[in-house]
Amino acid sequence: MHLQTTTDYGIRVMCYLYDKDRLITATELSEKLGISYPYLIRVLGRLRQTGMIEVARGRFGGYRITKSARDSSLYDIIKTMEGEIWINFCLNKDGDCTRNAIDTCPVHKILESAQEQLIASLDRVRLSDIASISWNGRTVAVQ
Numbered sequence: 001m002h003l004q005t006t007t008d009y010g011i012r013v014m015c016y017l018y019d020k021d022r023l024i025t026a027t028e029l030s031e032k033l034g035i036s037y038p039y040l041i042r043v044l045g046r047l048r049q050t051g052m053i054e055v056a057r058g059r060f061g062g063y064r065i066t067k068s069a070r071d072s073s074l075y076d077i078i079k080t081m082e083g084e085i086w087i088n089f090c091l092n093k094d095g096d097c098t099r100n101a102i103d104t105c106p107v108h109k110i111l112e113s114a115q116e117q118l119i120a121s122l123d124r125v126r127l128s129d130i131a132s133i134s135w136n137g138r139t140v141a142v143q
Contacts, residue, residue: 007081009035009043010052011130014065014077017053018131023062043081050080074130075122087115 012033017024026044030037044063047053052069056062069076078085086092088111 006043007078010047010081011077013043014127015131017065018127023056023064025062046081052080072127073123074125075119078122085119087111091115
């Protein structure tokens with residue numbers, strides 16, 4: 001599994017906006033986060049479309065995190081940007097298996113367990129956990 005750059009940027013934006021009590025312009029976000037303005041606009045659009053952030057338009061406008069997104073997990077943000085996590089196509093909702101052996105395949109069961117553990121680990125990390133430490137060089141241990 002490989003997270004897209006867009007997802008990395010979405011996480012950065014959410015962390016930056018988390019503790020701000022003012023509107024933040026796209027220009028400020030672009031400069032502070034090192035994301036090109038056109039790319040950032042796409043990321044902001046996705047976050048806004050899914051209700052993670054809101055926009056205030058106009059001369060004094062900008063972006064801010066929504067109240068409902070303040071308690072988001074890292075998994076919530078990744079899912080917003082990427083969609084559901086499937087580490088193998090046989091684990092998706094349709095259960096596509098080229099061997100038609102989902103119920104008996106030992107690899108399927110191992111991958112399913114690994115996927116469940118990955119999602120659970122990402123879901124335990126709250127935005128508040130990473131936002132408070134993402135700008136001072138420390139790292140979060142995901143368990």
